[in-house]
Amino acid sequence: MGTVFSAAAAGAALFAVRRANNTADSVARIERDRWHTDLTPRLHLEIQQNPHLRLAARFDGPAGLRVLDRLVLTIRDDRDRSRDNQLAGTATPEQMAAIIWGPYQFRPRMQGVDDTGRVAELTELHLDDTWLLALDPSMKPRWYEGADGHQRWHDQYDGTPLRLWAACHATGHQPWTLPFTITPPTPPEATG
Known part of the structure; x- marks a missing residue:
């Protein structure tokens, strides 16, 4: 039972990490686009x-x-x-x-x-x-x-x-x- 719980917890943690990385990538892309727009010649x-x-x-x-x-x-x-x-x-x-x-x-x-x-x-x-x-x-x-x-x-x-x-x-x-x-x-x- 402990192994199933650990695998489920590890899967949930991995999902959370991927979601956080995707969010961080989205925020970084939005910031790069904003910065690019601010620097429009x-x-x-x-x-x-x-x-x-x-x-x-x-x-x-x-x-x-x-x-x-x-x-x-x-x-x-x-x-x-x-x-x-x-x-x-x-x-x-x-x-x-x-x-x-x-x-x-x-x-x-x-x-x-x-x-x-x-x-x-x-x-x-x-x-x-x-x-x-x-x-x-x-x-x-x-x-x-x-x-x-x-x-x-x-x-x-x-x-x-x-x-x-x-x-x-x-x-x-x-x-x-x-x-x-x-x-x-x-x-x-x-x-x-």
Whole structure:
């Protein structure tokens, strides 16, 4: 009888230990998530025209983070075109994906910018540091042909916001991916 009681007590103790470990793991996970949220980087992104078009990216905090090892800015399209119907004789999905469907692109191959002008990778962005990235108007697709193709493209995106993903990487932390929608400056002649 004593052996049965001891086995039952040992089983109950083992169950209690497992339950306590699961609770401790849950609390630790909640605390890590809260801490990660508290350390979400604050970025100030602004389009400037002074005198050239550029994106100013400033790391504003939090003070507990102090430095971003890497900041990857990716220009987002104005909308998701991956599910658009493909008509015969139109652009392929790959050709559609290669176009930046928005007002601006980064100047390719400058300051950590890829060949497409879609992605800029900045390293070691310290608290209160500002990086300046040259912007150019996005390039119209080659199938925007005809005399009015360039003008149609320009009219489609004139004054529209630049949409970005900002992937923030800091040693010892899971990355943060933040969305941004940045309104371009109003041209001086429009403020008249």
